[in-house]
Amino acid sequence: MNLARAVALIAVIGVLTGCGPQPSADPTQAGIPEEILEQACTDAVSGIVDAVAELAAGYEPDAAGEPPTTPDDGGPEAEDEDPLTAAVTDARRARDRLNCDREAFAAELADGLGAIAPSTPVAEAVWRRASASILGTVEQEAGERALTPTDDLRDALARSAEGTTIVLPPGTIDLDSTLVLLTAVTLRGSDLDATVLRTRATDAAVIVATGGLVRLENLTLELVGDDPASGLVAGPSASVALSNVRIAGARADEGGAGGAGVYMSAQGDEGSGRGTTLEVTDSVFARNGWAGVAVAGGHRVSIEGSTFADNGEVGLLFLDEAGGSVGSSSFRDNRVGLAATGSADPSWADNAISGGDVGVQVDADAAPAIDGLRVSGTSSAAVIFGGSSGGFLGDATCAASPYGIVISDAAAPTLGANECQLARGGS
Incomplete structure (x- = not known):
């Protein structure tokens, strides 16, 4: 079943x-x-x-x-x-x-x-x-339920009606296995620095296994285990909203398992046609072994005012047919700041990228619309359009990087007015 x-x-x-x-x-x-x-x-x-x-x-x-x-x-x-x-x-x-x-x-x-x-x-x-x-212990009506430090979070989830807000107490809540959300609930802490879900879970710290909207607010999800794991993993039918949340410490192994702060999982166009499926505001994704956030299938995001720092491979990655908007966010010391591949078509506006190897990497048939990009201090290039990618890049500035905008022979993005050196060639 x-x-x-x-x-x-x-x-x-x-x-x-x-x-x-x-x-x-x-x-x-x-x-x-x-x-x-x-x-x-x-x-x-x-x-x-x-x-x-x-x-x-x-x-x-x-x-x-x-x-x-x-x-x-x-x-x-x-x-x-x-x-x-x-x-x-x-x-x-x-x-x-x-x-x-x-x-x-x-x-x-x-x-x-x-x-x-x-x-x-x-x-x-x-x-x-x-x-x-x-x-008969499941609540019949949604409401706000405040947990004490001695309450069992899993038991509270099992008893919660759809739409319930579970208010977590200040302090650190230790979890030794994956938290599975079967119903649409809100987990709300006191503040990003005050309420910490600290977990040693393998595979995933949190799995969203409901088609209803799941919200996380005012808390940190900190992964501290030794095994590969991602922070929050959601499937094709999931919808997630994060506000004032930090997700850090996801671990990846050499085989590519785990390592995403958030992974919106799907294939092809799965998850499409439902509007925004991941909404993120004022949140932080740091020290995750693979990606701060990876969005696959047909998921659509809305990300504003968030920070992606020190993630092992990429700050924010769009795969397959994923799309949506990313604005007014900062990317610092990720190997790649923003990336899109497959046929992803996101819109990125007024974002700042510093450090790392590459600011923006676009591959395959991806076609992002990029406006108001600021890139500085990358060790390789500010922006790379590879494969047969397209899209638009305008009002970009590139500072203190060996190369500005690099476009492969098969790529064909539309360029507006940019303050970046342009180089062509390669694949």
Whole structure:
């Protein structure tokens, strides 16, 4: 089962606990020994627990250690592939028919669900959310919920209604595994320097696994683990907004895994047609092993007033058909400041780049519109148009760089008035 369908299923499975009136005994059960009826009630609970465990197990590695494959989200799956729905329905009927003791039924169900032990962050998030839904602890209305330093953030996420704002306390919150967001929530700290999510997670510190809008505000996401990992990873259907956020320390390995502060993941034109899918204001992306931000597929960004510093390969990278706008932002000491490849067509206005090897690198068929660019102190070139790239460059200044604007033989950008030396040739 794909994750989107699992989350939708969890939302409608229904609550099996509560303080409603005890139903009258079913006369058809008269004469059946009490121990048999009790066992039937226990079996009903076990059916739910087994179904939740099976649902979570779909997001565990297989016996060979390979992660589970996830079907495309293009269509619904057959109802008979939803054992959890059937188990909940059967258990509700059995509880009422057998006149099971409500309190004992709820306690046994809570114990059984609590004993499930998923081994991956996604499986754990699915288990937590399904358990909260069945036990009736999911909030019914969105609101603002303030966490104390002793509260469990994952438990708060599992119980939150769509649109909830979780207010994190000042200080450092240590996380040892990936935080998986299955619903549209806001995580809000006190300030970028005051609230720190410090994580040793592998692969990703935060995974956005919902099509609803996820917001992070006034906090730092600091990766401190030794294994390759990116900061925030979101798929083709995701939408993310970052305001006054710092993401730093993402680690890459030699094979190219990990290392992005933010990675909006997709292929081709996946993610297109939805307007802006990544909105960033007044944020910082620093010391990430690969990229401060990488945007792929058809994702569209709006980035304003942000800083990209000391990222290993590139400050901000557009891939595939990604686009959007980047304005009034600074890029400092990244190997490449701004880059676009594939057929990306972003608009970059009034940005400043200093240090590193190359200020702007455009390759393949990318065609960015660049206006008001300021580049200084790069060790190789201010701007390079490679491949068969195009686009526009105007009102650019290039200072203290060996080369200004370098255009390959096959590239054909349109140049406005620029204060940069021009060089042609090469590929």
